[in-house]
Amino acid sequence: MLPYYGDPGLMRQAVRSVLAQTDPDWRLTVVDDGTEPGVPEWFAGLGDPRVRYLRNPANLGVTGNFNRCVELAEHPYTVLMGCDDLMRPGYVAALRAARASLPGAAMYQPGVRAVDGDGRPVRTVVDTAKRRLYSQAPAGYRARLGGERLAASLLHGNWLYFPAMCWRTDVLKEVGFRPELSVVQDLALVAELLLRGEELVTDPAVCFDYRRHPGSESSAQAASGSRFAETRGLLAELAADFDAAGWPRAARAARSHLSTRLHALAMVPGALRGRRPDDARELAAHALSPLPRPDRGTDTR
Structure with missing residues (x-):
């Protein structure tokens, strides 16, 4: 699921990164919450039956569009990808391997690389702190985490990258995103799932580029x-x-x-x-x- 609003150029790069996956077993739904001209026509010209494009009749806002994407999710696992982020070619393959190795978790977090507005790797204080100070993900192997220990680490510093995460669709539909939140709705969702006894799997494979740029909502x-x-x-x-x-x-x-x-x-x-x-x-x-x-x-x- 790709909740979209904003720069059409960055969105097109995000879509192309999905089209370039080495594992073809994916489906992409783009939910457009804006009115940028030419966007519906661009999707109509893609000619790939795995891509579905929808435009909201009225603007729903960030969290409203997230919940619309959750409503539209049709498959057992869902990614709510950022419309300016990039999947590296092995993302789908890496997440399918993680699910096969450690099945049943509500959340899967792969390795992430931070990039700037031009897609170049960057080192920021925030990302360095996430990796070195707060992260509970072990280096070099997959791990299943949960409970109070994981909750405490995320409240010391939220080291997850929400747009890169893969979610079990049933828990997404059951809990959803709190409509009154516009920035930390992901932390609220993760905390609720942990309190319900759900778990997170981390995978060391770096297969997602997270965009750091001053134009983002956060x-x-x-x-x-x-x-x-x-x-x-x-x-x-x-x-x-x-x-x-x-x-x-x-x-x-x-x-x-x-x-x-x-x-x-x-x-x-x-x-x-x-x-x-x-x-x-x-x-x-x-x-x-x-x-x-x-x-x-x-x-x-």
């Missing part, structure tokens, strides 16, 4: 501070949920949320240089203010 919201306001609300909820589940390590990780605090703090100087004092205050508040602790005498779920 980059725009982070610069304004709105990303962190949404993150803060979700973390408070998850801390209470983990407390209720008897997962104290995960609850502490949600309340400390060190990685998001440091990220917000690092963006305060840019907001001040850009003469955006409201954004600077919002970023600083996220970095420096503790999350509220639940009242143990009431139900916080």
